[in-house]
Amino acid sequence: MTPAQRWAVALTALAGLMVTLDSLVVTTALDAIRTTLHATIEELEWTVTAYVLTFAVLLMTAAALGDRFGRRRMFVAGLAVFAAASAGCALAPGTGALIAARAVQGAGAALVMPLALTLLGAAVPPDRRSRALGVFAGVAGLAVPVGPLLGGAVVTGISWPWIFWINIPVTAVLIPLALTRIAESTGPRTRLQPGALVLATAATFGVVWALVRGNTAGWDRPGVLLPLVGGVLLGLGLVRWQRRAAEPLLPLHLFGSRTFTGGNLAIFFEWGSVLGALFFMAQFLQIGLGFSPLRAGLALMPWGAMTFIVPQITGALIGRAGIRPFVVAGLGLHATAMLWIGLIAEPGLAYRQLIAPLIVSGIGVAAALPATQSAALGAFAPQYVGKASGVYNTMRQLGGVFGVAVVVAVFAATGSYLSVPAFVNGFTAAMVACAALSLAGVLSGSVVPKRASSTGEHPAATDGLLSRRDRLTGTV
Structure with a gap:
């Protein structure tokens, strides 16, 4: 690669790592936030959810803003918003301010992540792009094992x-380098x-608010029912509008x-189960087993190490074995592990018993993740990949929001922070809920055709995607 191309890969990958890290690094800090700010379980949930929610709903709009006003310009703007919101999080005097700052942080992240990939794609020619994307994915993927530990x-x-x-010194370095080392580009x-x-x-x-408030306020309360029904109706209205829109x-x-x-539904449930499990696992290690935050982060390394190592192996095998076996088997293994942890969880549990699950x-998780990505992105010709990627990443983030909401609701119905046994009771139920989410992902993955293409060749001509007009005009 040329020096300019190396700069583009390095800067976008570092930005991707920072943004991904911020959704995970907070997991081992939740207990400290709870004790310092006297946060309730609902407020802890919103500390995670606010970031992921704004990240999810703004992803596709951020890509459109970059195409119109300049990708580098909006990428830098996202970094600036992210840095300012990070300072707001650090200075927050209470949970309300922290949650608001986390929501703004998610908006900045939504600008950074899709435009980082677009800038990388514009800077690197097609014959080197797959290697560059591999570097980006590898660096951003370090957030999974490193996040809880850091x-x-x-x-x-x-x-x-x-x-x-x-985040402040990192963005202080990234912004001037991005302005001087990455070329500006625009899109349609x-x-x-x-x-x-x-x-x-x-x-x-509306739906997330109802899930968060339901167990504490009561599911029959107007403050829960009205947002839930309103959210569902607004969602149906959005679908109807988008079906008729010229540029949806x-x-x-x-x-x-x-x-x-199938791939999008599978990643929705997979990421919901993963983020829900991480939300409580670090707290279980600290509250149930008495670990320090650092020791809790180290204790999660066997999990994180697998999510870094295994995709490099399974990615090469998907083309031979197909997508469905990896989605179904991977999420089946994750569901088994969640039930395993739920069954053995007790106060003072010996850590060695947690290593195997x-x-x-x-x-x-690591086997299913590249398979869902192949399902969502590999079935289309290049002109469809951008929109397919936007949908996939949005479904992933929304799945995280949904998963945390469901798992916390289950915990609140069965346990509390009043004592260690009460917490462990809720934790056990939460792990069962994580297993149920993963099994929903197994069912979703079973929808994928047995020998679905993961190469983008003959995109969905036999898979029900293209209209008769598309086939006749040869647009794909």
Whole structure:
């Protein structure tokens, strides 16, 4: 690669790592945040959910803003927003301010992540692009094993606000280098749809709000029922609008492919189970087993190491064995591990008993993840990949929001923070809920055709995606 191409890969990969890290680094700091800010379980949930929610609903709009106003310009703007919001998180005097700052942080992340990939694609020629994307994925993927460990180290060595302060010097380096080392580019000037964005945000927020509030306020309360019903109705309205839109924010026609639909549903449930499990696993290690935040982060390394190592092996095997076996077997392993942990969980449990199920879970998650990505992105010709990628990443983030909401609701119904036994009771039920989410992913993955293509060749001509007009005009 030329020096300019190396700069583009390095800067976008570092930005991707920082953004991905921030959704995971907070997991080992949750107990410290709870005790310092006297946060409730609901407020802890929103600390995670606010970031992921704004990240999810703004992803596709961020890509359109970059195409219209300049990808580098919006990428840098996202970094600036992310840095300012990180400072707001670190300085937050209470949970309300922390949650608001986390929501703004997610908005900045939504600008950074899709535009980082687009800038990399524009800088690197097609014959070198797969290698560059592999480097990007490898660096960003380090967030999974490193996130909980880094969070634990910072909380133990300094204090929890520093998990946000560390973003400031990183962005201070990235912004000037991006402005001087990455070339500006634009894309097709697609029409922005602020109305669709508002509908998507309001629909998602209404459902998530009801899930968060249901167990504490009561499911029959107007403050729970009205947001839930309103969110569902707004979601149906969005679908109806997007079906008729000339340039839809959500390209519903892509879901005509069984491979694409199965892959997106599988990642929705997979990431919901994973983020829900991480939300409570680090707390179980600290509350149930008495670990420090640093030791809790180290204890999660067997899981994180598998998620870094295994995809490099399974990625090469998917082309031979097909997508479905890896989705079904991987999520089946993860579900088994969650039930395993739920069955053995007790106060003072010997850590060695957790190592095997953590490894099994890590292998399962890591085997399914590249398979879902292949299902969502590999069935289409190049002109469809951008929109397919936007849908996939949105479904992944929304799955995380949904998963945390469901798992916390189950915990709140069966346990509490009043005592260690009460916490462990709730934790056990939460792990069973994580297993159920993973099994829903298994069912979703079984929809994928047995020998679905993961190469993009003959994209969905036999998979129900293209209309008769598309086939006749040869657009694919």
